[in-house]
Amino acid sequence: MNKIPVAILGATGSVGQKFIELLTNHPWFEITELAASERSANKKYSEATKWVMSSRLKPELAGMEVKLCKPTLNSKLVFSALDASVAGEVETEFANNGYFVISNAKNHRFDEDVPLLIPEVNYNHLEIIKGKNGAIVTNPNCSTIGLTLAIKPLFDAFGIEQLNVVTMQAVSGGGYPGVPSLDILGNVVPFISGEEEKMKTEPLKILGSLKDNKIEHANFTISAQCNRVPVIDGHLETVQIKFKSKPTKNEIIEVWKNFKSLPQKLELPFAPKQPIYYFEEDHLPQPRLNSNLEKGMAVSVGRLREDEIFDYKFVVLSHNTVRGAAGGTLLAAELMKAQNYLNGIL
Amino acid sequence: MNKIPVAILGATGSVGQKFIELLTNHPWFEITELAASERSANKKYSEATKWVMSSRLKPELAGMEVKLCKPTLNSKLVFSALDASVAGEVETEFANNGYFVISNAKNHRFDEDVPLLIPEVNYNHLEIIKGKNGAIVTNPNCSTIGLTLAIKPLFDAFGIEQLNVVTMQAVSGGGYPGVPSLDILGNVVPFISGEEEKMKTEPLKILGSLKDNKIEHANFTISAQCNRVPVIDGHLETVQIKFKSKPTKNEIIEVWKNFKSLPQKLELPFAPKQPIYYFEEDHLPQPRLNSNLEKGMAVSVGRLREDEIFDYKFVVLSHNTVRGAAGGTLLAAELMKAQNYLNGIL
Amino acid sequence: MNKIPVAILGATGSVGQKFIELLTNHPWFEITELAASERSANKKYSEATKWVMSSRLKPELAGMEVKLCKPTLNSKLVFSALDASVAGEVETEFANNGYFVISNAKNHRFDEDVPLLIPEVNYNHLEIIKGKNGAIVTNPNCSTIGLTLAIKPLFDAFGIEQLNVVTMQAVSGGGYPGVPSLDILGNVVPFISGEEEKMKTEPLKILGSLKDNKIEHANFTISAQCNRVPVIDGHLETVQIKFKSKPTKNEIIEVWKNFKSLPQKLELPFAPKQPIYYFEEDHLPQPRLNSNLEKGMAVSVGRLREDEIFDYKFVVLSHNTVRGAAGGTLLAAELMKAQNYLNGIL
Amino acid sequence: MNKIPVAILGATGSVGQKFIELLTNHPWFEITELAASERSANKKYSEATKWVMSSRLKPELAGMEVKLCKPTLNSKLVFSALDASVAGEVETEFANNGYFVISNAKNHRFDEDVPLLIPEVNYNHLEIIKGKNGAIVTNPNCSTIGLTLAIKPLFDAFGIEQLNVVTMQAVSGGGYPGVPSLDILGNVVPFISGEEEKMKTEPLKILGSLKDNKIEHANFTISAQCNRVPVIDGHLETVQIKFKSKPTKNEIIEVWKNFKSLPQKLELPFAPKQPIYYFEEDHLPQPRLNSNLEKGMAVSVGRLREDEIFDYKFVVLSHNTVRGAAGGTLLAAELMKAQNYLNGIL
Numbered sequence A, B, C, D: 001m002n003k004i005p006v007a008i009l010g011a012t013g014s015v016g017q018k019f020i021e022l023l024t025n026h027p028w029f030e031i032t033e034l035a036a037s038e039r040s041a042n043k044k045y046s047e048a049t050k051w052v053m054s055s056r057l058k059p060e061l062a063g064m065e066v067k068l069c070k071p072t073l074n075s076k077l078v079f080s081a082l083d084a085s086v087a088g089e090v091e092t093e094f095a096n097n098g099y100f101v102i103s104n105a106k107n108h109r110f111d112e113d114v115p116l117l118i119p120e121v122n123y124n125h126l127e128i129i130k131g132k133n134g135a136i137v138t139n140p141n142c143s144t145i146g147l148t149l150a151i152k153p154l155f156d157a158f159g160i161e162q163l164n165v166v167t168m169q170a171v172s173g174g175g176y177p178g179v180p181s182l183d184i185l186g187n188v189v190p191f192i193s194g195e196e197e198k199m200k201t202e203p204l205k206i207l208g209s210l211k212d213n214k215i216e217h218a219n220f221t222i223s224a225q226c227n228r229v230p231v232i233d234g235h236l237e238t239v240q241i242k243f244k245s246k247p248t249k250n251e252i253i254e255v256w257k258n259f260k261s262l263p264q265k266l267e268l269p270f271a272p273k274q275p276i277y278y279f280e281e282d283h284l285p286q287p288r289l290n291s292n293l294e295k296g297m298a299v300s301v302g303r304l305r306e307d308e309i310f311d312y313k314f315v316v317l318s319h320n321t322v323r324g325a326a327g328g329t330l331l332a333a334e335l336m337k338a339q340n341y342l343n344g345i346l
Helices: A016-025 A084-096 A119-129 A142-158 A196-206 A247-258 A321-337 B014-023 B085-096 B121-128 B141-160 B194-206 B249-256 B322-338 C014-023 C085-096 C119-130 C142-158 C195-206 C251-259 C322-338 D016-022 D084-096 D119-129 D142-158 D193-208 D251-260 D322-338
Strands: A002-009 A028-038 A075-079 A100-103 A135-138 A158-168 A210-211 A214-216 A223-229 A233-241 A276-279 A299-306 A312-320 B003-010 B029-036 B079-080 B100-103 B135-138 B160-169 B209-211 B213-217 B220-230 B236-245 B277-279 B299-306 B312-320 C002-008 C029-036 C077-080 C100-103 C135-138 C160-171 C207-212 C214-217 C220-230 C235-244 C276-279 C297-307 C313-316 D004-009 D028-034 D076-078 D101-102 D135-138 D160-169 D209-211 D212-216 D221-228 D234-244 D276-279 D299-306 D312-318
Touching: A002 A016, A002 A084, A016 A028, A016 A321, A075 A084, A075 A321, A075 C297, A084 A135, A100 A321, A119 A135, A119 A142, A119 A196, A119 A210, A119 A214, A119 A321, A142 A158, A142 A196, A142 A233, A142 A247, A142 A276, A142 A299, A142 A312, A142 A321, A158 A196, A158 B160, A196 A223, A196 D028, A223 B236, A233 B220, A247 A276, A247 A299, A276 A312, A276 C002, A312 B220, B003 B014, B003 B085, B014 B029, B014 B322, B079 B085, B079 B322, B079 C119, B085 B100, B085 B135, B100 B322, B121 B135, B121 B141, B121 B194, B121 B209, B121 B213, B121 B322, B141 B160, B141 B194, B141 B236, B141 B277, B141 B299, B141 B312, B141 B322, B160 B194, B194 B220, B249 B277, B249 B299, B249 D322, B312 C322, C002 C014, C002 C085, C014 C029, C014 C322, C077 C085, C077 C322, C085 C100, C085 C135, C119 C135, C119 C142, C119 C195, C119 C207, C119 C214, C135 C276, C142 C160, C142 C195, C142 C235, C142 C251, C142 C276, C142 C297, C142 C313, C142 C322, C160 C195, C160 D160, C195 C220, C220 D234, C220 D312, C235 D221, C251 C276, C251 C297, C313 D221, D004 D016, D004 D084, D016 D028, D016 D322, D076 D084, D084 D101, D084 D135, D101 D322, D119 D135, D119 D142, D119 D193, D119 D209, D142 D160, D142 D193, D142 D234, D142 D251, D142 D276, D142 D299, D142 D312, D142 D322, D160 D193, D193 D221, D251 D276, D251 D299
Parallel strands: A002 A028, A002 A075, A075 A100, A100 A135, A158 A223, A276 A299, B003 B029, B003 B079, B079 B100, B100 B135, B160 B220, B277 B299, C002 C029, C002 C077, C077 C100, C100 C135, C160 C220, C276 C297, D004 D028, D004 D076, D076 D101, D101 D135, D160 D221, D276 D299
Antiparallel strands: A158 A233, A210 A214, A233 A312, A299 A312, B160 B236, B209 B213, B236 B312, B299 B312, C160 C235, C207 C214, C235 C313, C297 C313, D160 D234, D209 D212, D234 D312, D299 D312
């Protein structure tokens, strides 16, 4: 099978680099174009960026000439790692010119005609772009994804009234150069600009139901407090939930263990075999030990116990740059291809 | 004035070392005896311990011979840094033999005749040992102290119905050698054995009212989740409160800023001039920047904002080995001396 | 092909766990016995140890009953992760009873009849155990291995007169619980007990020549200074060399790039395709980015430049628990099997 | 006594903030002007900078209006924390207009008429600005200062032929935002741009002798290798020396312990009582434990032992932003005032 050519917008940033790392040897997609700002355009990729991944950059990509982020690219499927300051207009321009843009940027997440997609959670929201020739599909914020994936089967089975979450987020979520070492070494910063607003709104769109080709947001209350901790990869979150119908502890664990969704059934290349793992050990999950579970695509939960104020509390861990960014976006592209949403591509 | 001779039980551990560091040049107290387990007894102090404080150990203490923790010590005022595995019996033995024991250990915290003391919060609880010749007074857990000090003026002014807290605690809270570096470097551990139980019970005794020489525990609900983070000193806690009578944001800040208590009026040597500081900046307080406020004896609060589920949320920071351990205990001793609770001493 | 059954001595420690992790799905070897001290014996493995690897422990190993380290084990090939306090006698007992012991412990490294083996460097030293039914083969110290592998081709090509090395070593080299977090978080400790002595003697035996079935140590001067840094995995070392015959910079780089040895020719499962990588970038190699090169079995070098005192200086990086411990030992076992040193096994 | 008014150039950067912190309550100097680039000029200081010191910024400084770095400032004594990209011209302009500029920037360090000053080491070099109305005096690089102070008494007593140094430097040396956390968390970077060149040249000027009002550089060989480590404050350096006349170990220690210089005799406010401390313990000095010795103005040495290649090796530690930057500059100003070099000031 011929691979589908893909382009990466914002290829020189850290999310762009992660896309390149994850797409290496992908069975369906092949990077044929790298695009970035004017400052980088026309340079060799290796000269336009400081490679900060732990894998080595392939020579054929190192030598690729960086292009501008203009809808003259040949690849009709583009992954956007653009900064929010430019992503809004650029992504719209691409979509209007017949490209399928799968984006990590926040700009279009709440557009009515744009799915805010976690493939296992709301694959059906892709319906709103069905038949389109060109569209934007967005990935949620890194702190939203792990949380929403972990609560999806509970939401379906027991209903949710209140959700309280406190995060301890890794520095890779801030990009490169991102968080200064003087701010975070041996320290915690109890504030991440804009993060709490995303966490209290995005899960409601993702868990929303599709009615008349529109997404009706879910209706429960979320409170979020976000902290930055000196961890490289892996967002850990403490979660408290009040359910509509309070389950037993075992019922929750069973629902988690048995959760599989469309990406698993389709056996998509980046789909984890099991999306959610429950740890019985008191001290787990931990970012350093468990973030890479199923190559960073699975979510870990642990310490489920009854709460004094809500019904239950537990912790959730997910890899913020794999499942929470480039990996999640890649899985979205795989799903769109497998379900024939990519009109005009192959 | 002649200084009061004091002894330190468990002098070789990290809390014991902190006592020694803080008591250096104290205007009222003078260390005359260091006591520890049989393994250390009869050795020179510098040979019995590995000094891990950042100040240098004074030669006269380095050369002091370590004694056993037996009630044959000359000093009638003793600070206990004993491990919980032995503190229970030893402290009782000392109290029964006419010593005043001020302890960091958890063993006697819920004894009916033992105050669980934060000098600014419940100095009146000392009434229950009034007139005694020998008694135990305990210091709360390090994660409890900052929290309870910060909510005390709110509790008095507005009443509390529900309190939800998630902690990010420093490694010095685990003693020495304590937390292995392989567990915590670039990591978060979402579990600290026994910590959540302490946090949901201790504040209720401390905020309790004294009736007929007994402490009637306060009556509200607390849920606590405790995490270990790679920070040396300073426990940061995210707090959510539902009040009996919801105040405005400004009312809360005013109550914090104006809070002063008996240790401030008595101008005790270790009393912070201002016990609670409110930070207006979004990114503060932080462990590395603010733990040492007023030599580690003040508590920092910040990010006060309305909550979607409770009434308000904010963050609290306090120095866990100063205000949260040795410094708090020292302040308790100063208060007991100033208020004449130390029968037979001086 | 039937796999060779192997046992692990000291299976509950962190090196023991690393053996288990690396042996998972090994094409030639299969763990059939786990052995440890009396404290752990007769327990299920998962109850005898606290698993601190980032991979999950397989159920069949989790449930395996731990045996004592006695030469009544069925597997004749044993990997020793024993502590130096017991390894000396136990390993001798096994060897005397017909077992082949490949050990990480320091005890027998300088025994005359024991090879101190880095498979790519001194595979010929295995000659001294040829024909034996039972023997000990030792792995060098973790800080020695990366260094010696990197200088081996230079030693052969240009001769070495003086070697000066300063290390910055990861905490995983200290085992578990090992280095306390209070000692190393945001800190450097300029001392590792016994390490400098190992570094100035071991390379000389490894680089020694075999004469009359005896190893004649190499003859040059080594000075070593060892520091512990807050890094999880990966020892970084700054190296200065005075050669017998001073090469050009390019000659050194060519010698490194072209270096291949017997394990590469035999295509042993754990052999890196290329043992030594040279990085052109000024800021590389770094522990976090490059330790896992070739699954942790390759050594990285960089920053080669002329020195003001010696001839050249450069930095070396190697993964201390893979190439520097369990992985190196495994490669030794593969070499011994491929070269038919394991008399009586298979 | 009226305090001398001083201005700070580059007041908004991290070195500028450190100047402000250290000058708070200084007995001789008073900050009356803060100057920075056009971007900050005319703003309130607290709005022009993000305060990252652990002390709180005083209200009178927070509210001070930032001025431009033009020689129209009223204070004739200025501390320069300017970036090297602008310091060259600006400092010259100030000196030419009758200002005394004490600078941390590298630009003028090797000018013939500019002392490169460590007050205890080469106070006599100030002779070259004697009688001038306006001059530049420079502070050496942070990694040079600790080293040169530690070797000064050895250089005087025994002579030095070769000096070999490997550094492990704190992130605060890189300013703010400086080193990205993704680069250094749990990592070591074996490269700091320009640092090795400074270390192999600056000590030779500082240890040079004054002849005919010119500085004749000292004449020995230095090799330096510089690494960045995840430490907040405190540069640790491993040092090897070949002496002209090899002393005993005790002779070296005595020379260190007895070293006092002019700043000590003059009892300057920022002068440490004892400039060099020798630690007997194997594991000391360490950045976290010992950087703040004598408020960060003393240098710690330890682990002195014979070397296999040079004569001796040892480690040196100094606080890079206090002794190595703002504190050292302040001490220089005190010395200049006490010795009457500040023509026209007071």
